Amino acid sequence: MISVLIAEDMHMVRGALVALLNLEHDIKVVAQVASGDEILPAVRQWQPAVAVLDIDLPGKDGLTAAAEIHDAGLPCRTLILTNLGRPGTVRRALDARVNGFMLKDAPPDKLANAVRQIAVGRRVIDSELALAAWESADCPLTNREIEILRLTSQGQGVSDIATRLFLSPGTVRNYLTTAVTKLNARNRMDAIRIAQEAGWM
Template sequence: MRALKVLLAEDQDMIRGALAALLETEHDMRVVASVDRGDLVVPAARECLPDVAVIDLDIAGVDGLTVATRLQDTLPSCRTVILTGIARPGVIRRALSVRVAGFLLKTTPPERLPETVREVASGRRIIDPQLALSAWDVGDNPLSEREGQVLKHVAQGAEPSEIAAALQLSVGTIRNYLTSVVVKLNARNKVDAVRIATEAGWIP
């Protein structure tokens, strides 16, 4: 039987090495690529044609769910498993919407990873039932794509003038977006808006 080809995407060297060692102990798996940035996943996948990609949600470069979406568009035969340290309901909803095949917490017992790789490779979808249920406790993301971009910059500590320069918009437009975000999230201020959106998983 052909060994399952697995691509690993994790920006912390020690964790990536441990994951690779764990999977390589399985007789039916082979790690064919290991990358430390989200923007390297698709090029690596094109070259090695993995069956399953295991991707850290918060990987550097491009967030894991964006990578999963791009990978699905580029290589539909490759199934994706997202690993995360924090189960934010909004993130799980987004994962469900982009058809991620597996969603595992990093606190999951190690033996669940190879089991999940096998299961998603066979066509199943593996997301912890409690995580899936919690995802529906949070409503749909009320923010537009642009509002989400603006709020993400705020979360990173940027001032309106810096955000305006980065997004090539006027400072007034940025302030209008921030006002809209605060109203939509029923937040006290932009800092509170960042907290609400982060906890819901609406900003990566």
């Protein structure tokens, strides 16, 4: 039996994923969470074989959580589900060492098959998406700059971000200025738009 953790913040979608996978004779959903901050503790507690992670979650995003699972040396493999098939997003997934990357509009039977493939150590990434990722431009931003842009896009102010990341407000402003400069953006909001459209955050 392949044990699975589902991380999805939309209740209806999460319920549908759980129901879909529990219909399979060899797959059992053992845990479900609604935010990125819950993923690593749940993986430690339930020890699933595969974690199916939405890329856009409150708190930590799915790619950050996937990287944490890998860096912690846990045996859980990761499958990212997303609406975003942009090359930059796929590259970020590959950099986070995820085991699979699927679009949410894929046929339902593909999800169960992907979980099975990943559970036995294979990688499941759409070939066209992978090729596009290799051909796309590298992201000029550092992980910290991306993180601060993402938090800014969620409406958090400089002081809130500084407190959350244990940085000074001045340091946060410097990161934002650097990101704006690297992306040749007009301002912070333009930098967020450029990074989102490229799939870098």
